[in-house]
Amino acid sequence: xxxxxxxxxxxxxxxxxxxxxxxxxxxxxxxxxxxxxxxxxxxxxxxxxxxxxxxxxxxxxxxxxxxxxxxxxxxxxxxxxxxxxxxxxxxxxxxxxxxxxxxxxxxxxxxxxxxxxxxxxxxxxxxxxxxxxxxxxxxxxxxxxxxxxxxxxxxxxxxxxxxxxxxxxxxxxxxxxxxxxxxxxxxxxxxxxxxxxxxxxxxxxxxxxxxxxxxxxxxxxxxxxxxxxxxxxxxxxxxxxxxxxxxxxxxxxxxxxxxxxxxxxxxxxxxxxxxxxxxxxxxxxxxxxxxxxxxxxxxxxxxxxxxxxxxxxxxxxxxxxxxxxxxxxxxxxxxxxxxxxxxxxxxxxxxxxxxxxxxxxxxxxxxxxxxxxxxxxxxxxxxxxxxxxxxxxxxxxxxxxxxxxxxxxxxxxxxxxxxxxxxxxxxxxxxxxxxxxxxxxxxxxxxxxxxxxxxxxxxxxxxxxxxxxxxxxxxxxxxxxxxxxxxxxxxxxxxxxxxxxxxxxxxxxxxxxxxxxxxxxxxxxxxxxxxxxxxxxxxxxxxxxxxxxxxxxxxxxxxxxxxxxxxxxxxx
Amino acid sequence: xxxxxxxxxxxxxxxxxxxxxxxxxxxxxxxxxxxxxxxxxxxxxxxxxxxxxxxxxxxxxxxxxxxxxxxxxxxxxxxxxxxxxxxxxxxxxxxxxxxxxxxxxxxxxxxxxxxxxxxxxxxxxxxxxxxxxxxxxxxxxxxxxxxxxxxxxxxxxxxxxxxxxxxxxxxxxxxxxxxxxxxxxxxxxxxxxxxxxxxxxxxxxxxxxxxxxxxxxxxxxxxxxxxxxxxxxxxxxxxxxxxxxxxxxxxxxxxxxxxxxxxxxxxxxxxxxxxxxxxxxxxxxxxxxxxxxxxxxxxxxxxxxxxxxxxxxxxxxxxxxxxxxxxxxxxxxxxxxxxxxxxxxxxxxxxxxxxxxxxxxxxxxxxxxx
Numbered sequence: 001x002x003x004x005x006x007x008x009x010x011x012x013x014x015x016x017x018x019x020x021x022x023x024x025x026x027x028x029x030x031x032x033x034x035x036x037x038x039x040x041x042x043x044x045x046x047x048x049x050x051x052x053x054x055x056x057x058x059x060x061x062x063x064x065x066x067x068x069x070x071x072x073x074x075x076x077x078x079x080x081x082x083x084x085x086x087x088x089x090x091x092x093x094x095x096x097x098x099x100x101x102x103x104x105x106x107x108x109x110x111x112x113x114x115x116x117x118x119x120x121x122x123x124x125x126x127x128x129x130x131x132x133x134x135x136x137x138x139x140x141x142x143x144x145x146x147x148x149x150x151x152x153x154x155x156x157x158x159x160x161x162x163x164x165x166x167x168x169x170x171x172x173x174x175x176x177x178x179x180x181x182x183x184x185x186x187x188x189x190x191x192x193x194x195x196x197x198x199x200x201x202x203x204x205x206x207x208x209x210x211x212x213x214x215x216x217x218x219x220x221x222x223x224x225x226x227x228x229x230x231x232x233x234x235x236x237x238x239x240x241x242x243x244x245x246x247x248x249x250x251x252x253x254x255x256x257x258x259x260x261x262x263x264x265x266x267x268x269x270x271x272x273x274x275x276x277x278x279x280x281x282x283x284x285x286x287x288x289x290x291x292x293x294x295x296x297x298x299x300x301x302x303x304x305x306x307x308x309x310x311x312x313x314x315x316x317x318x319x320x321x322x323x324x325x326x327x328x329x330x331x332x333x334x335x336x337x338x339x340x341x342x343x344x345x346x347x348x349x350x351x352x353x354x355x356x357x358x359x360x361x362x363x364x365x366x367x368x369x370x371x372x373x374x375x376x377x378x379x380x381x382x383x384x385x386x387x388x389x390x391x392x393x394x395x396x397x398x399x400x401x402x403x404x405x406x407x408x409x410x411x412x413x414x415x416x417x418x419x420x421x422x423x424x425x426x427x428x429x430x431x432x433x434x435x436x437x438x439x440x441x442x443x444x445x446x447x448x449x450x451x452x453x454x455x456x457x458x459x460x461x462x463x464x465x466x467x468x469x470x471x472x473x474x475x476x477x478x479x480x481x482x483x484x485x486x487x488x489x490x491x492x493x494x495x496x497x498x499x500x501x502x503x504x505x506x507x508x509x510x511x512x513x514x515x516x517x518x519x520x521x522x523x524x525x526x527x528x529x530x531x532x533x534x535x536x537x538x539x540x541x542x543x544x545x546x547x548x549x550x551x552x553x554x555x556x557x558x559x560x561x562x563x564x565x566x567x568x569x570x571x572x
Numbered sequence: 573x574x575x576x577x578x579x580x581x582x583x584x585x586x587x588x589x590x591x592x593x594x595x596x597x598x599x600x601x602x603x604x605x606x607x608x609x610x611x612x613x614x615x616x617x618x619x620x621x622x623x624x625x626x627x628x629x630x631x632x633x634x635x636x637x638x639x640x641x642x643x644x645x646x647x648x649x650x651x652x653x654x655x656x657x658x659x660x661x662x663x664x665x666x667x668x669x670x671x672x673x674x675x676x677x678x679x680x681x682x683x684x685x686x687x688x689x690x691x692x693x694x695x696x697x698x699x700x701x702x703x704x705x706x707x708x709x710x711x712x713x714x715x716x717x718x719x720x721x722x723x724x725x726x727x728x729x730x731x732x733x734x735x736x737x738x739x740x741x742x743x744x745x746x747x748x749x750x751x752x753x754x755x756x757x758x759x760x761x762x763x764x765x766x767x768x769x770x771x772x773x774x775x776x777x778x779x780x781x782x783x784x785x786x787x788x789x790x791x792x793x794x795x796x797x798x799x800x801x802x803x804x805x806x807x808x809x810x811x812x813x814x815x816x817x818x819x820x821x822x823x824x825x826x827x828x829x830x831x832x833x834x835x836x837x838x839x840x841x842x843x844x845x846x847x848x849x850x851x852x853x854x855x856x857x858x859x860x861x862x863x864x865x866x867x868x869x870x871x872x873x874x875x876x877x878x879x880x881x882x883x884x885x886x887x888x889x890x891x892x893x894x895x896x897x898x899x900x901x902x903x904x905x906x907x908x909x910x911x912x913x914x915x916x917x918x919x920x921x922x923x924x925x926x927x928x929x930x931x932x933x934x935x936x937x938x939x940x941x942x
Contacts, residue, residue, distance in 0.1 A: 271703030282692005
């Protein structure tokens with residue numbers, strides 16, 4: 001419905017008129033306002049997933065650029081490019097075009113290295129993001145679907161990375177491809193058939209690089225893109241989780257609106273991620289394929305390791321004992337099958353099923369929007385640490401030859417350390433984590449009950465020494481705090497409850513009057529500055545007498561909330 | 573309606589939007605909205621989206637020292653970001669024009685070695701300065717508000733009404749009663765599904781045709797040649813040394829499964845040698861030849877430690893003892909490296925007596941049967 005220029009509220013500026021024209025046609029004002037008003041909780045750990053998203057954007061941009069130059073074919077050519085040490089060497093066109101885009105395309109090496117760094121960052125940020133989700137219980141109902149999508153994204157990211165670093169057909173990636181071929185062959189019953197289907201024949205054939213290419217640039221990115229969109233859509237629909245804190249409930253989200261605060265910070269993070277990847281891509285060399293040389297099935301270099309995200313499988317392959325299983329009829333299951341296919345299969349299935357397993361075992365089927373602190377769920381936290389320990393042993397074993405070499409340890413000893421460590425370290429990690437969780441829980445309860453240790457030692461008239469405690473809230477007749485634990489961090493230092501003066505702003509020189517800050521503090525009725533003016537050192541400062549010596553005796557019946565007892569802003 | 577509204581077909585009655593188009597517009601007339609301040613409008617809209625703005629900490633006072641300082645910082649960062657970006661363009665385009673050439677050359681100037689690091693550093697700085705500037709702008713110059721948004725559970729009303737629509741449609745389709753349609757649909761679904769994945773059958777190939785996994789290009793009388801194609805004679809190698817050899821066929825040094833290690837044993841090694849049963853005569857004098865392709869995952873086993881007679885695969889650290897028929901003695905490999913039977917031809921060069929008598933490379937399901 002068009003409006004006349006005189007109707008009230010009609011836009012007068014050119015921009016406003018243009019906006020009206022757009023909204024007359026698309027009717028976007030409502031949805032746009034809802035989007036701009038969406039509230040995002042403010043916590044650094046919620047940015048981890050964003051880092052993954054931003055590295056994916058870098059991957060799409062740089063990857064598209066690389067396809068302008070990369071030729072995914074195994075055709076043999078003689079290299080004639082500008083990298084002199086390899087001139088005249090026979091190599092596949094895949095490797096030759098990788099060299100060309102590194103040495104003969106202006107800025108090509110920067111983009112190639114950015115692509116590789118962004119891939120490492122992509123997987124790393126997915127993993128760290130997933131750990132955050134796991135340890136805070138953010139995967140609980142109603143967010144199981146997004147957990148499943150997240151695990152699928154992780155697996156796809158691994159496959160995407162693996163196909164990516166295989167394509168240049170250098171000596172290192174060729175060695176990796178040879179191992180992939182052996183892994184496919186090791187599948188019981190259908191191994192050789194699967195190999196012939198993937199490679200189009202015996203290893204290595206002409207087809208595999210072209211097939212990996214289309215999988216790497218179209219198939220998996222398309223699925224990744226779709227799943228990421230779904231992941232975000234569900235996130236928007238379900239709204240964010242948040243840590244417990246003042247005013248935060250299961251039925252609200254406290255934080256900043258998308259526009260402008262969150263948009264500003266998120267865009268800032270995007271740019272910083274871009275900047276870090278660009279700097280890494282330029283300054284820190286990665287996968288210098290020209291040093292490895294073209295692939296040759298008869299050659300290999302020491303310390304051939306895959307990218308970090310596949311290294312745990314390399315480790316499991318190194319550690320697994322030489323156990324071929326021979327079956328009647330002269331069939332056998334190769335040892336390689338277990339550490340490379342069965343183990344990741346079990347690991348990812350457990351990861352995928354964890355929310356359902358936990359729901360079954362704890363019987364907790366309620367919807368949760370408030371996060372848990374890891375210490376409050378000791379079993380889950382300990383299981384998580386157990387899994388991390390298992391993973392780290394595998395990861396380190398993936399480079400055990402390098403460790404053996406650098407630290408002058410026997411290689412075989414490293415293998416045995418890995419084999420034994422893989423079995424005994426995770427349970428140890430479980431027990432230790434469990435104890436730490438309980439200890440932290442107890443400390444929280446103790447501070448709530450007895451108050452913060454002030455570090456002030458007081459000598460009583462009859463010679464007894466006691467430490468003065470600052471109660472966090474009202475205390476009962478015995479001086480015990482009455483605040484219940486609310487799942488939020490408990491302040492444990494006087495500075496966290498306003499014990500410290502606010503710092504005077506300014507880096508090299510103060511930009512505000514120190515005296516004005518002092519006055520402001522005194523007026524605030526909190527913190528040491530104001531306490532000093534009111535303090536009358538009369539009582540003992542025992543918890544039983546109200547904790548702090550400032551109040552001039554026992555608190556009134558029921559306990560007047562002391563200044564320290566006001567709810568604290570959660571610290572990020 | 574404006575004066576240009578000349579729609580035909582409206583003579584049949586008034587063409588006015590129905591009541592369903594109203595929404596908040598019914599509660600707030602344009603006149604009422606026009607009377608509200610921009611801030612109130614913002615809060616009104618937010619409330620309409622379930623958002624309550626609890627507390628706004630205003631940004632620094634206009635003209636205060638704090639504001640000036642923050643503006644200086646942010647402005648400086650943005651300017652530096654622009655400077656870095658322009659510098660990037662100058663280096664990118666200027667190389668080979670008014671700057672030295674960027675391309676790699678043996679023993680070339682330092683500029684070509686600095687080119688990529690310079691580009692990366694400048695691009696990184698540009699993005700990072702911009703990002704940090706933006707964050708500082710948000711943190712130091714914008715008002716900080718704390719907002720609360722309500723989280724709604726699913727609506728019972730929505731569930732019941734949607735369910736009624738869905739079930740009603742399903743009920744009207746009569747699929748429950750019309751069994752023939754359901755069954756034929758299922759049948760068709762199966763057929764169509766199969767048909768759609770059937771073209772993937774083009775990928776399937778029979779791996780057992782011609783036994784490609786069990787055979788290599790080695791055959792009786794094929795010479796053992798080095799990477800450069802020169803044949804090998806007994807006496808060419810020092811005792812205790814290892815040389816990689818290939819079959820003397822076209823492209824032999826790029827075959828994936830034919831690479832072979834020709835090892836000359838030291839006399840002491842030869843004394844301890846325990847060849848595999850039935851393969852005692854596969855060597856020639858103090859020479860033995862083993863497949864270079866690891867029986868574990870197919871990597872070339874390359875590291876020969878002659879003091880211990882061990883060959884180590886650098887991929888997964890399987891170790892093979894050359895004096896015991898290349899038996900695996902540590903690591904994940906389960907089978908000995910296959911041994912190539914060798915002899916010497918009329919001209920005194922090493923030749924193979926036959927192909928490997930077993931499949932080289934990694935184990936697979938039916939390896940023993942071929």
